[in-house]
Amino acid sequence: MxxxxxxxxxxxxxxxxxxxxxxxxxxxxxxxxxxxxxxxxxxxxxxxxxxxxxxxxxxxxxxxxxxxxxxxxxxxxxxxxxxxxxxxxxxxxxxxxxxxxxxxxxPLERTDALAVVEALRTAAPGTSFAVELTNGIHYEPEYPPFHLDPGATVAAAEKLLSPDWASADQPVLKLLAHHPRLTPDAFLALARTSAGDHAFFTRSSPTALLEISGLGVxxxxxxxxxxxxxxxxxxxxxxxxxxxxxxxxxxxxxxxxxxxxxxxxxxxxxxxxxxxxxxxxxxxxxxxxxxxxxx
CATH class of the missing domain: 3.40.50.1000 (HAD superfamily/HAD-like)
Structure with missing residues (x-):
């Protein structure tokens, strides 16, 4: 320095x-x-x-x-x-x-987030998800763990996005999707094609990790x-x-x-x-x- x-x-x-x-x-x-x-x-x-x-x-x-x-x-x-x-x-x-x-x-509306989850589970089997709320991140068992967030709830994305879940009152800032085998750019292109009418897709990681926001965000x-x-x-x-x-x-x-x-x-x-x-x-x-x- x-x-x-x-x-x-x-x-x-x-x-x-x-x-x-x-x-x-x-x-x-x-x-x-x-x-x-x-x-x-x-x-x-x-x-x-x-x-x-x-x-x-x-x-x-x-x-x-x-x-x-x-x-x-x-x-x-x-x-x-x-x-x-x-x-x-x-x-x-x-x-x-x-x-x-x-x-x-x-926010990303929960109905759109659920539609993205469903679309990517079909288009890219093996995808795992995390949900970034205003009060922290929560993720599926298969998702790479966030060691900086030890208090995360680990559950299926459908449960994390459910209106019955304890944090359902917290806005969804981002949905994250990870794939263990696809290349990052190929995963991004596939996601945009399969679910681009529900959300905005981008990435910033060197791995196949997508960041998913509300349309227009x-x-x-x-x-x-x-x-x-x-x-x-x-x-x-x-x-x-x-x-x-x-x-x-x-x-x-x-x-x-x-x-x-x-x-x-x-x-x-x-x-x-x-x-x-x-x-x-x-x-x-x-x-x-x-x-x-x-x-």
Missing amino acids: TSATERPEPQTPESDRSASLPRRVRLIATDLDGTLLRDDKSVSERTVAALAAAEQAGIEVFFVTGRPARWMDVVSDHVHGHGLAICANGAAVVDLHRDGLILEVR SKAATLAHCCAQRGIAPEEVVAFGDMPNDVEMLTWAGTSYAMANAHPDVLAATSARTVANNEDGVAVVIEQILAAQQS
């Missing part, structure tokens, strides 16, 4: 020399895993300094992630003025200044909503990402950067590039933005 006082001068990654910075930036939207965070889930001192400098310059920073609110401790110490995050791929807007208090929810949709509330136009937003669940956000933002370690779909959706997450690619661009605004 590089200390804040010894932070390197802004540099332009070789692959990014042709990218033009927007004239006015009012908001930076960044994914976390594989983007802002290094592979060890840390935030480098250089990145911490860049985030603070952006907010001091009047640029809001939104963390936009597939993570649930309870897993935001990795960045909670680096939130400055606004304190908001978009979690669960757009299903929740969270106030990190108030211990991850959920301010807005865009994505990082992009919730970010657009939050920006509209603030009078911020898409062309005033710079976004960063690395995986398929970032594509809609990167396409919506006026300027978007794919990390050097990004999935091919992300590289195809963006015209600008930055260096990899382990090389502080987000910080590199923030430094360029601030230098350009000061010149």
Whole structure:
């Protein structure tokens, strides 16, 4: 790590020399895993300094992630003025200044979630499911266990989504589906074909793990909503990402950067590039933005 006082001068990654910075930036939207965070889930001192400098310059920073609110401790110490995050791929807007208090929810209706379960059990036998609620995650016996959530209920998805279950009053943020044999992209394509009229499908894991939200719910949709509330136009937003669940956000933002370690779909959706997450690619661009605004 590089200390804040010894932070390197802004540099332009070789692959990014042709990218033009927007004239006015009012908001930076960044994914976390594989983007802002290094592979060890840390935030480098250089990145911490860049985030603070952006907010001091009047640029809001939104963390936009597939993570649930309870897993935001990795960045909670680096939130400055606004304190908001978009979690669960757009299903929740969270106030990190108030211990991850959920301010807005865009749920997946249980009837649609059950329809997805039925469709995938038929189209991809061997699929197992987890249900992410506002009060935590619960999963089937065959689903890879979440060691960070020891209090999860283990039961069939049909029971977890039943109106008679104890947590039936809690909104469903995401349904997750795992397959032990299919490749990640093949599983995603199959799911979209078999159940795409019931939910929005994406993925961010290197394994065949799908993240399933309500129709019309994505990082992009919730970010657009939050920006509209603030009078911020898409062309005033710079976004960063690395995986398929970032594509809609990167396409919506006026300027978007794919990390050097990004999935091919992300590289195809963006015209600008930055260096990899382990090389502080987000910080590199923030430094360029601030230098350009000061010149």
